[in-house]
Amino acid sequence: xxxxxxxxxxxxxxxxxxxxxxxxxxxxxxxxxxxxxxxxxxxxxxxxxxxxxxxxxxxxxxxxxxxxxxxxxxxxxxxxxxxxxxxxxxxxxxxxxxxxxxxxxxxxxxxxxxxxxxxxxxxxxxxxxxxxxxxxxxxxxxxxxxxxxxxxxxxxxxxxxxxxxxxxxxxxxxxxxxxxxxxxxxxxxxxxxxxxxxxxxxxxxxxxxxxxxxxxxxxxxxxxxxxxxxxxxxxx
Amino acid sequence: xxxxxxxxxxxxxxxxxxxxxxxxxxxxxxxxxxxxxxxxxxxxxxxxxxxxxxxxxxxxxxxxxxxxxxxxxxxxxxxxxxxxxxxxxxxxxxxxxxxxxxxxxxxxxxxxxxxxxxxxxxxxxxxxxxxxxxxxxxxxxxxxxxxxxxxxxxxxxxxxxxxxxxxxxxxxxxxxxxxxxxxxxxxxxxxxxxxxxxxxxxxxxxxxxxxxxxxxxxxxxxxxxxxxxxxxxxxx
Numbered sequence: 001x002x003x004x005x006x007x008x009x010x011x012x013x014x015x016x017x018x019x020x021x022x023x024x025x026x027x028x029x030x031x032x033x034x035x036x037x038x039x040x041x042x043x044x045x046x047x048x049x050x051x052x053x054x055x056x057x058x059x060x061x062x063x064x065x066x067x068x069x070x071x072x073x074x075x076x077x078x079x080x081x082x083x084x085x086x087x088x089x090x091x092x093x094x095x096x097x098x099x100x101x102x103x104x105x106x107x108x109x110x111x112x113x114x115x116x117x118x119x120x121x122x123x124x125x126x127x128x129x130x131x132x133x134x135x136x137x138x139x140x141x142x143x144x145x146x147x148x149x150x151x152x153x154x155x156x157x158x159x160x161x162x163x164x165x166x167x168x169x170x171x172x173x174x175x176x177x178x179x180x181x182x183x184x185x186x187x188x189x190x191x192x193x194x195x196x197x198x199x200x201x202x203x204x205x206x207x208x209x210x211x212x213x214x215x216x217x218x219x220x221x222x223x224x225x226x227x228x229x230x231x232x233x234x235x236x
Numbered sequence: 237x238x239x240x241x242x243x244x245x246x247x248x249x250x251x252x253x254x255x256x257x258x259x260x261x262x263x264x265x266x267x268x269x270x271x272x273x274x275x276x277x278x279x280x281x282x283x284x285x286x287x288x289x290x291x292x293x294x295x296x297x298x299x300x301x302x303x304x305x306x307x308x309x310x311x312x313x314x315x316x317x318x319x320x321x322x323x324x325x326x327x328x329x330x331x332x333x334x335x336x337x338x339x340x341x342x343x344x345x346x347x348x349x350x351x352x353x354x355x356x357x358x359x360x361x362x363x364x365x366x367x368x369x370x371x372x373x374x375x376x377x378x379x380x381x382x383x384x385x386x387x388x389x390x391x392x393x394x395x396x397x398x399x400x401x402x403x404x405x406x407x408x409x410x411x412x413x414x415x416x417x418x419x420x421x422x423x424x425x426x427x428x429x430x431x432x433x434x435x436x437x438x439x440x441x442x443x444x445x446x447x448x449x450x451x452x453x454x455x456x457x458x459x460x461x462x463x464x465x466x467x468x469x470x471x472x
Binding site for chain 2: 086090091162164
């Protein structure tokens, strides 16, 4: 049995962009795993890994950190399970897509909705996240949040090449999902779980694709409730 | 035998960014082809294709336009030859890399060195290219050329993810070259053929990779002489 350490907020909400990449990769490989929730600021819980970030995967006595390194590890360690990359060329280009997403998409979305995360986490994590993002952008989270409409428009343009991929095939991996799908899914799932803000319109091709991703592996993505669902339930 | 129509300048210089992608793809597949030079402004020569751009490939009675569509055609038509994409996931992500290169790299380099192309082509083509680029940028080619140092610095930053790929493997296709390599190669080969400007430093990992690409298939890329070589010969 594999072990996964991933971020969790109040009421065990699982919202980590990067942990969702790993979760989907584990499901893609059909591997069972125990998921351990870790609070954002609880660095003690993951001190065993020798670093301060999740996701972390433990397999027997091996500890692997960083979502990309975990994907490569799973591909090498379980070659007889469905491939995450579909070969060497696919792996190199999935790495490129990972870098592109981390450079263009994550910073083009996450800071602008981070204000929404504050009431998904406990007080020490609120301070931690506020300090982290405000330190990078030199602006209060509230101000970044007020810029979200403009940020979302820019994000929509940056995602244009992904829309074009979806004209060719239903997944970024082609006819079947692959790790590239999970890379982008992680960030959009983060947005779905932490915020009611609509990242793309319902008639956007990305919306259909995202829905297909939420349905995979028994609906593991959908089983994590959206912020909107949680809010409606709390209001009842 | 396949037929290829591609741009050519004065003294038969072959400098097209997109035609080099196709040339390398044809060599990768081990296919023989007749290459027909076409002047930039000679739209009559390719009127048979029903459109105005090269590269164009003709196979028996089929005419295929657009370098990406040609690559897909070659992959489908010659499945027993070495694969350009390495499978469905690799093909989707190569398409993404093609879009990224066309959005970020081609416009980040080509306009700034276009002034150098003027004395590689005849007078009608000079007028055509000047009109085209100056129409888009609303600046004389000379002014764009004067901004080249800044543009090259920005390009160097945009290529950072490609450098990271080359830490993992010698080619963008992994241990062996694939179509993704030819996508980027085409633009850098264009720069090498039309300009003496150094796009990257000799100690840049991209320089080693580019050199490996020039050596492929009996040195087909290297056999097209660099602008520097032609200039030195003319000076002798």
